[in-house]
Amino acid sequence: MDLNTIWFILIGVLFAGYAILDGFDLGVGMLHLLVKNDLHRRIFLNAIGPVWDGNEVWLITGGGALFAAFPEVYATVFSGFYIALFLLLVVLVFRAVAIEFRSKRESTRWRQNWDTAFSVASYLIAFLLGVAMGNIIVGVPLNKFHEFVGNFWTLISPYTVLTGITTVALFMMHGAIYLVLKTEGELQTIVKRWVNNTIIFFVICYVSTTMITLVYVPHMTQHFKDFPILFIVPLLNMLAIANIPREIYHQRYGWAFISSCASIAALLALFAIGIFPNLVPSNPNPEYSLTIYNAASSQKTLTIMLIIAIIGVPFVLAYTTAIYWTFRGKVKMEDLNY
Amino acid sequence: MGEVELLSRLQFAITAAFHFIYPPMSIGLGIALIIMEGMYLKTKDKKWEDLTRFWVKIFGIIFAMGVASGIVMEFQFGTNWATYSRFVGDVFGSALAAEGIFAFFLESGFLAILLFGWNKVKPTTHFISTILVAFGAHLSAVWILVANSWQQTPAGHHIVTRQVGDTIVARAEIVDFWQVVFNPSTIDRLTHTIIGAWLTGAFLVLSISAYYILKNRHLEHSKSAIKIGLIIAVIASFLQLITGHSSAVGVSKNQPAKLAAAEGLFETQTNAPLHIFGWVDEKEQKVKYGIAIPGLLSWLVHFDASKPVTGLDKFAPEDRPPVNIVFQSFHIMIAIGMLFILMSIVGIILWATNKLWTARWFLWILVFSVLLPHIANQTGWITAEVGRQPWIVYGLLRTSDAISKTLTPGSVWFSLILFTLIYLLIFVLFLFLLDRKIKQGIVDHSTDGIYAKQKIVVEKN
Numbered sequence: 001m002d003l004n005t006i007w008f009i010l011i012g013v014l015f016a017g018y019a020i021l022d023g024f025d026l027g028v029g030m031l032h033l034l035v036k037n038d039l040h041r042r043i044f045l046n047a048i049g050p051v052w053d054g055n056e057v058w059l060i061t062g063g064g065a066l067f068a069a070f071p072e073v074y075a076t077v078f079s080g081f082y083i084a085l086f087l088l089l090v091v092l093v094f095r096a097v098a099i100e101f102r103s104k105r106e107s108t109r110w111r112q113n114w115d116t117a118f119s120v121a122s123y124l125i126a127f128l129l130g131v132a133m134g135n136i137i138v139g140v141p142l143n144k145f146h147e148f149v150g151n152f153w154t155l156i157s158p159y160t161v162l163t164g165i166t167t168v169a170l171f172m173m174h175g176a177i178y179l180v181l182k183t184e185g186e187l188q189t190i191v192k193r194w195v196n197n198t199i200i201f202f203v204i205c206y207v208s209t210t211m212i213t214l215v216y217v218p219h220m221t222q223h224f225k226d227f228p229i230l231f232i233v234p235l236l237n238m239l240a241i242a243n244i245p246r247e248i249y250h251q252r253y254g255w256a257f258i259s260s261c262a263s264i265a266a267l268l269a270l271f272a273i274g275i276f277p278n279l280v281p282s283n284p285n286p287e288y289s290l291t292i293y294n295a296a297s298s299q300k301t302l303t304i305m306l307i308i309a310i311i312g313v314p315f316v317l318a319y320t321t322a323i324y325w326t327f328r329g330k331v332k333m334e335d336l337n338y
Numbered sequence: 339m340g341e342v343e344l345l346s347r348l349q350f351a352i353t354a355a356f357h358f359i360y361p362p363m364s365i366g367l368g369i370a371l372i373i374m375e376g377m378y379l380k381t382k383d384k385k386w387e388d389l390t391r392f393w394v395k396i397f398g399i400i401f402a403m404g405v406a407s408g409i410v411m412e413f414q415f416g417t418n419w420a421t422y423s424r425f426v427g428d429v430f431g432s433a434l435a436a437e438g439i440f441a442f443f444l445e446s447g448f449l450a451i452l453l454f455g456w457n458k459v460k461p462t463t464h465f466i467s468t469i470l471v472a473f474g475a476h477l478s479a480v481w482i483l484v485a486n487s488w489q490q491t492p493a494g495h496h497i498v499t500r501q502v503g504d505t506i507v508a509r510a511e512i513v514d515f516w517q518v519v520f521n522p523s524t525i526d527r528l529t530h531t532i533i534g535a536w537l538t539g540a541f542l543v544l545s546i547s548a549y550y551i552l553k554n555r556h557l558e559h560s561k562s563a564i565k566i567g568l569i570i571a572v573i574a575s576f577l578q579l580i581t582g583h584s585s586a587v588g589v590s591k592n593q594p595a596k597l598a599a600a601e602g603l604f605e606t607q608t609n610a611p612l613h614i615f616g617w618v619d620e621k622e623q624k625v626k627y628g629i630a631i632p633g634l635l636s637w638l639v640h641f642d643a644s645k646p647v648t649g650l651d652k653f654a655p656e657d658r659p660p661v662n663i664v665f666q667s668f669h670i671m672i673a674i675g676m677l678f679i680l681m682s683i684v685g686i687i688l689w690a691t692n693k694l695w696t697a698r699w700f701l702w703i704l705v706f707s708v709l710l711p712h713i714a715n716q717t718g719w720i721t722a723e724v725g726r727q728p729w730i731v732y733g734l735l736r737t738s739d740a741i742s743k744t745l746t747p748g749s750v751w752f753s754l755i756l757f758t759l760i761y762l763l764i765f766v767l768f769l770f771l772l773d774r775k776i777k778q779g780i781v782d783h784s785t786d787g788i789y790a791k792q793k794i795v796v797e798k799n
Contacts (some may be wrong), residue, residue, distance in 0.1 A: 050450035053405060057446050061438030063412045068435040071427020078416030078423075079742035085417055086753045089410050093760055096406040100399070101767060104774065144503030147420075147744050297428040298498070298511040305432055312439035319447040326451060326458050337454050 003302040004292040007069040008276065010309060014065055016268045018058035019129075020174075020261045025052040027175015029095065029122025030168065031194060032115060040187055041115060042103060043331045045338040047182035050327045052099065054320070056092070068305055072146050072295035073279045080140070080148025081132065084155055088128045095121035103338050123168060130167025134160030136275060137217055139283025146290060159212060166205035170267070173198035174260045177244065181253045184330045195248055195256075203241065220274035230273055237266035343741050345750040346418040349757065351723075353410050355716055356761035360404030360768075362715055365479060365532060366539015366570075367397050368472025373566050375465050389559045391456070392780040393543070394468075398453045399775065403768045405446070407761060412438075418750065422730055422740035428511045429495050429518055430485050437481035445474035479532055487524040489731050490722070491592045494518035497734070510734065526588045527722070530581040533574050534718065537678055538711035540570035544685075545708035546776055548701040556780045561695065564704075568685045575678035582675060583638065589725075590639045593732060594648035596725035599661045600668035601635055602628075603649040610635040610647035615669055618662040623650075625665070659727040667717035667724070674714040681707060 025048045032044050067074040078085050098118035102111055138159055141149045176194040183191055213220055224230050240263040247256035275281065279295055282288040296302065371393055378386035412434070415423050423431075451459055451467040459467070488495075494517025495510040512518055544567035547560040590597045597603075602618040602625040603610055612635040616628020633643035640647075650658050681703065688694040730737040 050454045053402070054443065054446040054450065056405070056409075057438065057442045060409065060412050060442060061435065064431065064435035064438040067415065067423065067427055068431030071423055071431055074416045074427060074431070075420035075423040075742075078413055079418070079420035079744050082417055082742075082745065082749050083752065085413060086756065089413065090756060090760065092409050093406050093764070096402065096409075097764060097767065100402045100406075101771070104771060145505070145743075146424075146502060149744075294502075297431065301428045301432055301512050304512065304515050305435060308432070308436050308439060312436075312443075316439060316443045319443055323447045323450050326455060334457070 003299055003306065004296050005277075006306065007065075007296070007302055008272070008279070008292045010306075011062060011065050011069060012268060012272045014058055014062035016265050018055070018062055019171075019268060020264050021055035021058055022052065023126075023171040023174045023264060024048070024178035025055055025175070026122045026126045027171040027173065028179060029118050029175070030126070030172050031175055031179065031191075032119045032122070034194070035187070035190065038108075038111065041111075042336050042338060043183060043187060044179065045099060045102065045118075046331045046336050047179060049099070049338045051323065053096075054323065056096075065305070069297055069302060070279055070290075070292070070295045071297060073290050076142065076146050076148055076280060076290060076295075080150070081135075081155060083152040084128060084131070088125065091121040091124040091128070094118075095125065099338065103336075122171075126168045126171045127164040130164035131155060131160045133167065133271060134163030136280060137163065137213065137220060137271070139281035139286070139289070141284065142280065142282040142288040142290070144288055146288070146295070159216065162205070162209055162212065166202070166209045169198065169202040169205040170264065173202045173244075174264065177248075177253070177257050177260045180248070181257055182331050192248065196245060199241070199244055206241075223273050223276065233266055233269050233273065237263055237270065240266060339738065340741075341747040342745045342750055343738055345747065345754050346741055346745070347737070349418065349750065349754045350414065352754075352758055353407070353414065353761065354719070356765060357404070357407040357411055358715060358719065359712060359765070360400050360407060361475070361479070362531075362535035362538040362711070363400045363542055364397065364404055364539075365472075365475045365535035366537065367393065367400065367542065368468075368475050368539070369536055369570060370539055370543050370563075370566055371397060371468050372472055373570075374563075375468050377562075379461060379465055385558055385562060388780050388782060389563055390468075392559075392775075393563075394452055396542075396546075396772065396775055398449070399768065399771050401445075401449055403764055407764055410757065417753075418742055418745065419730070419740050420742035420744070422735065424507070425509045425735050425740070426489075426731060428509060429488060429492075432512070432515075433481050433485035433488070433518075437478050437485075441474050441478035441481060445471055445478065448474070476532060479535065480528060483528040483531055484519050484521075484524055486722075487527050488518055488521050490527070490726055491521050491523040491588075492731055492734055493521040510731070522592050523585075523588050526581060526585040530578070530585050530718075533578045533581055534711065534715055536570055536574040537578065538715060540567045540574060541704075541707050541711050543567040544571065544704045545706070548704035549776070550779070551695060552698060552701050552705065557695075559780050564694070565689065568682065568689060571678065572682035572686055575675070575682045578675055579679065582672070587639055590647065593726065595650065595653050595658060596664070596721075597639075598648060598650045598653075599659045599664040599725055600721055601647075602661060602665045603635070603647060605651050606646055606649040608636060608644050608646045609633040610639075610649075612638065613665075613669065615673075616665070618665045620661050657728065659725050664721055664725045667720040671714045671717040671721060674710050674717075677710060678714075 028044050028048050032041060035041055035044065063074070094117050098114045098121060102114035102118065105111070132155075134157075135155050138157070141154065143149050173195070176191060176198045179191045180188060180195060224234075240259045243259040244256050244263075247253070247259060277292045278289045279292060280290040282290075297305075371390060374386055374390045374393060377383075378390055415430075448467040448470040451464060452471050455464055455467065492510070494512060494514040496513050497508050498511045499506050499508045501507070543563050547563040547567065550556045550560040551564070586597065586600075589600075601610070601613060602616060604623040609632060611630035611632045613625055614629045614631070616625040616630070618624075619626050636645050636647050637643040639645070650661070684700065685694065685704075688697050688700060694700070726732055728736050728738065730740040
């Protein structure tokens with residue numbers, strides 16, 4: 001395996017880390033307005049309170065790693081998807097600010113406004129990320145200089161809207177399961193009802209996206225035809241999703257959450273296998289696509305970055321584990337900081 | 339300058355300037371927190387616990403604002419400066435990625451324990467978390483300063499050309515990683531920025547604590563906090579004199595056009611003067627209404643007044659930075675630096691002679707002094723970044739050639755207006771929250787927390 005492929009995988013791991021970790025923060029944000037009681041909303045906020053900030057670091061580091069390993073992709077995508085990216089940044093900023101300010105005043109109106117901002121931002125972050133993924137699947141118009149030649153509306157199509165909604169559904173399900181882990185009593189009974197509904201919503205979206213992808217974007221399946229062993233990934237994905245209601249039924253919420261994490265990882269693996277070795281496929285004119293070779297930094301830089309990753313990642317995993325261990329268990333009344 | 343370029347530069351300047359309000363406060367406050375919590379663990383005096391908890395809350399607000407305003411920074415090299423990103427990604431991107439992996443995870447992870455872990459971990463674990471958060475904040479300064487210093491004094495790279503489409507495109511690629519990291523200006527600029535951050539944290543502590551003393555609140559706590567603030571301020575303000583001098587000497591060697599602009603030196607000359615203040619007339623190419631000390635610039639750069647200092651005449655007009663803005667920001671920064679030394683000395687003398695708590699005039703000065711480090715930070719960065727113009731990577735890539743090719747003025751107007759409003763909103767909210775925390779004051783924690791519970795057990799025994 002060459003360095004370019006290793007970095008393709010590592011960046012995939014960073015974005016998968018982001019999707020798994022910030023995914024439940026976003027899901028909690030989407031479900032936030034479904035409870036009306038202020039105490040319940042505070043419990044939701046405090047369920048993600050100590051960790052959401054660190055979870056977002058996965059996205060920021062992913063962006064930095066993309067810049068370092070595949071600068072052409074960083075440059076093309078962020079300058080090409082200009083308006084969409086700034087909308088994403090706006091909602092990321094608003095979510096952070098809303099979490100921070102929401103509980104700082106007693107006023108009902110103040111709290112309701114920030115709650116709305118928090119929830120709308122969470123929906124939009126997930127949706128925009130999903131739209132971006134959809135565009136990478138179908139390809140975007142590039143010229144021979146690797147520059148994007150469309151505009152904001154080029155990025156919006158029925159297919160990309162569908163991948164956006166699927167992402168929303170995925171994180172909503174993930175967030176609901178996380179909340180089952182973090183709540184107890186009456187609130188947990190409410191949240192548990194959501195899990196089944198969100199699973200159904202997600203499965204509908206997932207099946208639709210899969211069918212439409214098979215029909216309209218057949219190149220996504222090429223590697224599966226060439227290497228049938230890869231069918232193990234969609235198989236694991238379906239088993240993981242099917243396992244969630246089973247674990248919930250047996251009240252093994254930790255396992256339900258792990259299954260949900262596994263299904264997100266498997267979905268991203270499907271996506272990565274589908275686009276490989278492209279990073280940004282060009283459509284039309286596939287010969288202008290950005291690949292892991294023509295978009296990459298020098299072999300020297302990829303080596304240095306690999307050393308940095310080998311030194312840094314064990315630390316990152318150790319901190320993350322330590323923090324989640326410290327804040328494990330149900331959210332207690334005396335722990336309400338937000 | 340094209341409209342897209344002008345707007346993009348404005349956007350970068352505004353977002354970077356607003357963002358840089360917060361990180362120096364986190365870095366500086368981190369040091370103060372280590373001292374406060376260290377004192378608590380050492381003395382077990384609950385005064386220190388209350389103080390630590392109060393400042394941890396302020397730290398939390400500042401940190402959150404820094405994160406919210408910082409997300410944009412990670413992505414806007416790509417959005418508006420795509421040509422730059424393609425050119426430098428091989429070198430610059432590594433430093434940015436290292437910042438994420440080594441610093442951001444550390445900071446944001448242990449911040450959770452700092453803010454919410456009081457009742458969940460042992461006191462020593464909490465203290466270690468405080469140290470790790472402060473360390474992480476310093477580490478992120480290291481990597482971002484490495485990246486920025488490479489733009490100022492590129493080293494450890496070579497220029498490689500390759501074919502993209504039907505044209506030949508050049509980019510910088512790493513040859514020697516450690517030369518990139520320790521490029522000629524890294525150490526000077528890193529130490530100068532970090533000590534500037536310590537001053538920012540110290541004067542924040544001094545300002546709020548002086549305010550409490552003037553309002554006759556939390557006297558015990560605030561006196562202790564002021565002592566810590568003064569100690570940091572006196573050490574940092576003298577150190578800053580050394581790093582500032584060293585930076586200027588480095589600039590005279592590596593970026594002589596920047597130093598010439600900062601001093602309004604149009605002609606290369608021996609016995610070059612140092613201006614205390616002045617106004618640069620860029621058309622007539624001279625400094626008006628100023629007071630200058632003859633020979634001092636030559637002496638400061640070479641320790642010898644008879645040696646020449648390079649002036650702007652050695653540079654073609656298209657290679658010169660704007661002069662007056664660099665001159666003014668440089669001189670404001672230096673004047674504030676001198677004020678720091680003066681204020682720290684006065685503070686220490688008043689403290690030593692036991693007059694500090696009654697010298698209301700000085701306490702009022704401390705209250706307003708919180709603005710000074712911020713002005714110095716901002717003007718320092720204006721000197722550094724405007725002084726580097728017209729280059730985005732000094733000597734290698736011009737700012738005008740670095741812009742994204744796909745941008746339209748309309749879309750940059752959109753993002754510029756949107757983000758100016760959002761950053762203003764964040765700033766107003768920050769002031770609002772800070773004001774509330776100050777009004778709430780330092781909370782007495784003698785009745786809650788595991789520390790108190792432990793103490794109660796001890797007392798019962």
